[in-house]
Amino acid sequence: MRRVFLTLISAVGLLLPVEGQANDYPTDAVADYVLGCMAANGQTATALRQCSCSIDVIASLLSFDDYTTAETILRMRQVQGGGERMAIFRETPFAKDAIDKLRRAQTEAEVRCFL
Numbered sequence: 001m002r003r004v005f006l007t008l009i010s011a012v013g014l015l016l017p018v019e020g021q022a023n024d025y026p027t028d029a030v031a032d033y034v035l036g037c038m039a040a041n042g043q044t045a046t047a048l049r050q051c052s053c054s055i056d057v058i059a060s061l062l063s064f065d066d067y068t069t070a071e072t073i074l075r076m077r078q079v080q081g082g083g084e085r086m087a088i089f090r091e092t093p094f095a096k097d098a099i100d101k102l103r104r105a106q107t108e109a110e111v112r113c114f115l
Contacts, residue, residue, distance in 0.1 A: 023059035025067070030055050041114075053113035054106075061105040070102035 037051035038044075058067065076089040089095050 023056075024064045025055070025059045026064070029064070029068075030059075033058075050113045054109040057109035057112050058102075058105045061108060062101060066098065066101060067105075070098040073098055074102075 033055045034048070034051045037054060038047045041047040041051065062070075073089050073095045076086065079086060
């Protein structure tokens with residue numbers, strides 16, 4: 001019985017993000033996010049805490065590869081011109097799915113860190 005209990009506890013622990021758990025986001029990407037977030041939300045200690053929390057939540061929900069893919073797609077959508085060549089970043093299910101995942105993670109971060 002004890003073995004089953006310990007196995008269950010271990011399995012649940014793997015499913016829940018642990019506060020302070022390491023993620024695969026490089027320090028410069030985290031710093032870039034926090035600086036941009038603070039620029040948009042004020043250069044205060046509160047904004048620093050909220051923005052740091054926000055990137056931690058996003059990192060717990062999205063791999064760094066998924067995050068950079070979505071960020072790249074968003075940047076490419078801002079490119080003026082390009083015509084049909086840029087349609088891959090606007091109209092494909094892959095691009096839309098990547099952006100949707102990022103938006104869901106951002107929404108969760110907003111709820112957890114800013115409200």
